[in-house]
Amino acid sequence: MVVDSGRTTKIEVKDLTKRFGNLVVLDKINFHVAEGEFLAIVGPTGCGKTTFLNCLSKLIPTSGGDIFIDGDVANPRKHNISFVFQEPTCMPWRTVRQNVAYGMEVKKFPREKLNQKLESILKLVGLTDTADLYPNQVSASMMQRIAVARAFAVNPDLLLMDEPYGQLDVKLRFYLEDELIKLWKTLKSTVIFVTHNIEEAVYVAERILVLSNKPTGIKAEVQVDLPHPRSMIDPEFVTIRKQVTELIRWW
């Protein structure tokens, strides 16, 4: 299928609904993601962003509707989905290198390809020097980089990121966001990036979905047609940021 921009549709979310008992958290959400697109989702606290990603990745069952990858119902055993969680997810008994390799091991990458990929990813995220340390010997930002590297290493059909940099300081955030853009451009993955932070969303994404309060739906969609690397003081950047902020005012 081809969407208006001329890119192939990779992900299709149809009438996605999620209820916890009587509480409707997600209410008939519909959208597409193009192949290789970087989509950001912003929404108020507790609106169901994590729930939304959990549904997409099939960690929890949906109450209605479904998600399709390349036209088939999403299935983690079949599709290549990666998830970078809000909290760090390093296995303390594995070294940095072994942690990054985990996803590829589960997906049964052949040894040779795995090692090759592993070294190139480690280099790309600047973890080569610390590859043989254990997670508790590296800093918090490194932990998140490990998770991001592990996620990209499997060449995911869909990469879900749940506020991966939410707990880091501003300077590190910019640095890691640039790194994320670099990874995305190099590996051409399809990314859905969830965040609270409007500036962050405008900085990284090609398109932004703004969610409403519960029952959560898509309130607006904002295209960000600026080239990377972006500058936060560029007037166009500021205009888009203000536009999104305006939409969010009424949360």
Added chain:
Amino acid sequence: MAYEEVKVQTPLYLKILPVLSICAFFGSWEFIVKTGIVPSTMLAAPSEVIKLFIVKLTDPNPDGAVLSQHAWISLKEAGIGYLLSLLVGLPLGLTMGWFTTVRGLFRPVFELIRPIPPIAWIPLCIFWFGIGLWGKVFIIWIAGIVPCVINAWVGVGMTNPTLIQMARTYGASDWQIFTKICVPSALPMVFGALQIALAYCWTNLVGAELLAADQGLGFLISMGRRLALPQMVVLGMVTVGIGGAVIGVLIDAVEKRLLAGIRR
């Protein structure tokens, strides 16, 4: 971002203190027995115990075996029982922690058996196995299996749920999650179990031997009582104590090496 091990020097007085406390302990013990504050029919002085120790190295009288023979028998019984309890208890506990079917099947039986003190099995054991090796192995097995199951089970239960979700999103199967995430997560608790189970096994061994044995350290202790030889009782106790401590130190060393990554 280089990582350097921080070396902590133990101050001299911390090295001397343990030596001092041991000396003081044995010194005052010798003193109270030698001066008659405690009559020698009730407690043997350390020097008497050492004398008997030297004699018992070579002389099988009056209890029928030299010290090393008793120690070897006890060690063998405890070792076999301990290994069997690890072999059954750890896989059982680990799988009970992750697979609901296993938990459903074994939990009721386990909860029933758990509160029975291992020594209570002695009469049945004598019916089943006589007073030979296997009866005691059974008691020790029962004693060791309980901490193994509980620790392994709790250890799996403490697995970080986000790690499990992470594995699921990569498409890992239940079995893969169990072996690659839950079992390594449980390792610190499992090593705790090795220590606790050993202590249980060793104490219950002596209990079993006190009641039903013709050789072993527990038997040495009960012979000491029957023959009214306090130094023999104390010798048996001390050997049990030293034996347990040595094995404990060994397990500690193994644990430190294997868990380098997790504890560092």
